[in-house]
Structures are given as structure tokens and as C-alpha cells.
Amino acid sequence: MGEPGTRTPRERYRAQVQEEIKQHAWGQIATAGASALSLNAIAKQMGMSGPALYRYFTNRDELITELVKDAYRSLADTFAARTAAGTDLDGLAQALRRWALDDPQRYFLVYGTPVPGYEAPDDTTRITTEILGHLLEACAAAGPRGPVGWHGDGAGDGPAWHGDRAGEDPTRPPSPELRLALAFWTRLHGVLSLELAGHFTGMAFDPAELYADEVRSLTAAGH
Amino acid sequence: MGEPGTRTPRERYRAQVQEEIKQHAWGQIATAGASALSLNAIAKQMGMSGPALYRYFTNRDELITELVKDAYRSLADTFAARTAAGTDLDGLAQALRRWALDDPQRYFLVYGTPVPGYEAPDDTTRITTEILGHLLEACAAAGPRGPVGWHGDGAGDGPAWHGDRAGEDPTRPPSPELRLALAFWTRLHGVLSLELAGHFTGMAFDPAELYADEVRSLTAAGH
């Protein structure tokens, strides 16, 4: 089994066209949002007529799903690169913020409004667990002292994680690392989401300061 | 000047049909999201043919804008009712959570993914300032001790608020009430948004506990 990436020249061409389609799709999403993504417009931009794209993606939803997967992959990579350089929560937070500001619509494609019926494919959930793995690693390195307590400091035993043992009691307090990771995730997403959505425009303060403040609330020992 | 609400029977009928349209629209949004809202489908459900709806809303965007305004109004009302019953942050947090869980798509219509070009109309921003007014009231009643500090406890002077004085320096630390209100807003939105989007499904913990934990992080004195 040779390289699975590029085998025959046909598959090479196919992958290249697929990539170009996704590139134009990202352009459209950045300017008009994911709901306004038009296959016809993409085809016109690429100089070919509508239905040709269906050779590369079975339908519009599959294209969007692929973009979502790429976005997850991109976030996982930045997290991996950051944790490789040092497992500090502050660095991870700054990397997350840069990733979000770099392409707001990409952020919303991952963490924005969900489509009610949509179910993420299996490989997507695999990437999310990888992302949370990096986060948990940094949380474990940050030490057990966390500013957040579950039930006012219940001693969580073991990493109660993602279907850890089926039929687990959900009310049991999770591990300190998970509690810190959840606070990291929700607090930073809270600031980023509202900032990127423009809910802070017109208010006389700097969102970066608010973000730094929330990061500090996580990294500071909960004395 | 009589009641501006219902004057002639014609206007009464018009308002009633408008309300019925919005009702069907909410139904569609709840089941398929706002992007899948179809005027044709609504008209068919109401037993009349497509273009009739354009007598009541100039276009699809205006209908959605009206729904957004209603959602804001609904949140402002629940906040007003709650603060009238007692200006405690915990009660406000529980009211917010109930309002969000009551209709997730309504929540996302307000705080979800924004359309890049969209600008909220003036009356919408007026309602948002009202909502934040209730929140600030509760924050002021909660006392000056906040768990969050700007620049490690800078003494904010006066309510640096929403275009308070034009040309204000955005880097100046805002008031303690505003800092607490922002933490309330972002932290609770962080949990609610991810929970409603389904990012916690499959993880062995109760989102309500996480929410209560974050509320505790706000109401507890930052000793």
C-alpha cells in the first residue's frame, strides 16, 4: 500500500479540483456566511457549469461537512502545535483566540448555530476528542488547583470522559482536569463567540482585555 | 390619540394574520433552523398561496428581523419580571437558562451565528441596552466585590457604557458592575451556547451542574 494521498494523475487532478472548490467555498462563507453558500456560484467562479461539482461532492451538505471537518482539523493542528511548544493554558488560550479571529466564519462553522437535524460524522467526533485531549493535557500540567469546584469541591475520581464507562452516573463530579478544561472551553468560547458576533461593538471596552481577564481567571490558582 | 394597537377592524385582522405568520415561522425555525425558513411553506400551511405573505412582510429578511426583535423583547421581559421579583444574580441566571432551554433556536436567533453583512436595526439595540440595564442593576445590587478584575484590579470610574462619551479611551478599565455583568454574560453564554449546540452530548456530566458552577463563580465573593 503506497502513499494514499496521490496515486494516479487522475486522482491527483481530482484532489486538486476538490481543494479548489473548497477554497472558493471558504471565500463565499467568509463574505456571506455558510447559509449563503451556492454551488452554482462556485462553479461559475471556476469557469465550469453547475452540475460539474457533483462529481466531487454528492451534495451541498457533504461539501459543508467537509469544510467543517477541515475547520476541526485546523483547530486540532494549532492546538497540537501549541502544546508541543509548551503545555501552558495561557499559550493555548492565545492560540485559540488567534485561530478564531483569523477566520470568524470558520469559528462559527464549528461552534456556531447548529442545524437541528444534523449529526456530526464519526471522524468529526474523533477530531473533537483529540482537541479536548490536548486541552486536558494542558489542564493536567496546570496542576490540580483550579478556580472552579464542582458541588463546592467534590473529589472526582479518574477521568470521567466521553463515554468513559457506559451507563456512568452523569451526576458524579468529574475530574479536576475536566472541570478546568470545561471552564476553559466555556469561558473562552463565551467571550470569543459574543465578540465575533459583534455583540460588543459600540461598547467602550477592549474585548482582548476581557479575554485576557477570563484567561487569568483560569490560570490563577483558586486561592 | 386612541390605542395604537387595535384601531380599525382591518388593522386588527392584519395584526392577527401577521401574528399567525410569525407563529408558523417559529414552528419552522424550531424544527429546521432559521436558514430553512420558507415563506412558501408558511403560506401553504396557512392555506394561501405564496405571494400573499408579501402583503405582511416586504421580504424574508424583514420577517426574520421581526422574529429576532420578538426574541429580544421576550428576553427583556423575562429579565424585567425577574429583576422585579428580586435583583439577585442567581435568580437572573436561572431565568436566563430557562429562557434558553425553553426554545433553543430562539436563543440562537439572538446569540448564534451572525450574518456577515447584517446590521441590527435601532430598536433592536434599544432592547439590548434595556436587557443589559437589568443585568447591570442586578450586578450593582450584588455589591462591588467581584471575582473578576481588570488589569488586576484597576479602579474603574463611572459606568463606561455603550458609547457613554464618544471618543472614550477603550483601554480604560470599565466599572466593577460592568466587569461583573460582562463575566455573567460571557460565562453563562459560553455554557448555554455549547450545551444547546449539543457539544456536551456523550460526555458524562450534567450541563446544569456546570452552569450552576459558573453561576457560583460569579455570585461568590472574589475572596
Next chain:
DNA sequence: CGCGTTCGTTAGAAGTTATAACTCCCTCGG
């Protein structure tokens, strides 16, 4: 060199938003 897979094309169905033109009925003013 041929044969088959794949690509891109046009045609077309079914859906959408939105406008134009027409009818009908209700309401308001004389």
C-alpha cells in the same frame, strides 16, 4: 492502439424568493 472510466456538458424537474398585474371585497366618506 483501443477500450473503459471519468469528467464536463446541456436539459430538465422541483423548489425557492420576489414582482407584476388582475380581481374581489370591505370600508369609509359623501
Next chain:
DNA sequence: CCGAGGGAGTTATAACTTCTAACGAACGCG
């Protein structure tokens, strides 16, 4: 009471969308 006007709803139509079907042509492998 009665007529004129305006609002409501209708069909027809344009322009757009996703997506399927059928056809032709080009590319690459044996």
C-alpha cells in the same frame, strides 16, 4: 344608501437555487 378607493389574495412570470439524467468527449491504463 351608494359609490370610489384601497387592501387582500389570486395567478403568471422571472431569476435563482439544488440536484438528476443523459449525452459526448477526453484521458489513461492495459
